Amino acid sequence: MRILKHSDHKRMPWKNGQGVTEEVASFPPGSDISNFGWRLSIAHVGADGPFSVFAGIDRTIALLDGDGLCLDLPDSTKELDPKGEPFAFSGDLDISSRNKGGPTIDLNIMTRRGQFRHVMRRFCGEPIVSDDEDAVRLFVFNATTSMVIDGQAIVFDRFDALLLGEANSNIALTGHAVTDVLAITIYRVD
Missing domain, CATH: 2.60.120.10 (Jelly Rolls)
Structure with a gap:
């Protein structure tokens, strides 16, 4: 059992360079965004724009803060609410997001498919x-x-x-x- 304090989360730019993420935990220890088996992070979404593509990765996100986040998927739109259910999707998809009413913060779990x-x-x-x-x-x-x-x-x-x-x-x-x-x-x- 480990307690992971918010003040200790590792902060880094998104894979696409358009935002900031806080890495809560990842496996194996010392892995980065190119070779993790799983990774949990908190994303700060300050502006509308594309999501990073992660081929071979399954993702789920949940909104932690903000008025809402709209995800534009290839064939539909999904709106996330601050108290709503998490949303699962493939990291292979080209997705863009739009904030409703200002910046948002979301929780993101990613797992490498097949592992x-x-x-x-x-x-x-x-x-x-x-x-x-x-x-x-x-x-x-x-x-x-x-x-x-x-x-x-x-x-x-x-x-x-x-x-x-x-x-x-x-x-x-x-x-x-x-x-x-x-x-x-x-x-x-x-």
Whole structure:
């Protein structure tokens, strides 16, 4: 189990150079955007424009802050809301985005197809359940949250994260009813 503080997230330019991202965690350790197996990041979207293309990568994003983000896909448009469900898509697609009412911030999980797969869920106002064995689990807190982890109270600030490895399958998480938490589960593909 590791607590990943927002102040420690690694900041870097987007692959296409048109924005800034904060890397929350990646695997394997020391990997970069060309050779990760999985990568979790927070993107700051200040202007409308194209998404970076990541061939062979599956992605899911959820809006953390802002009035809304419209994704222009090859055959449709998807609008993300600040409390809405995460949206999964292929990193192979040419996508552009438009902010509604100003800059936005989103959470982005990417997994390399054929090596890993992922699921992202948003928990708002219900207990957080973490019972997937043989998986890596990450929790990103979109509000200051107090959680009890195996009987110990821990306070997480906004954009802090909790990383549970495959060996942490029996950790019990209980949370506050007003939390906004994004839970990401990453499975190895055999």
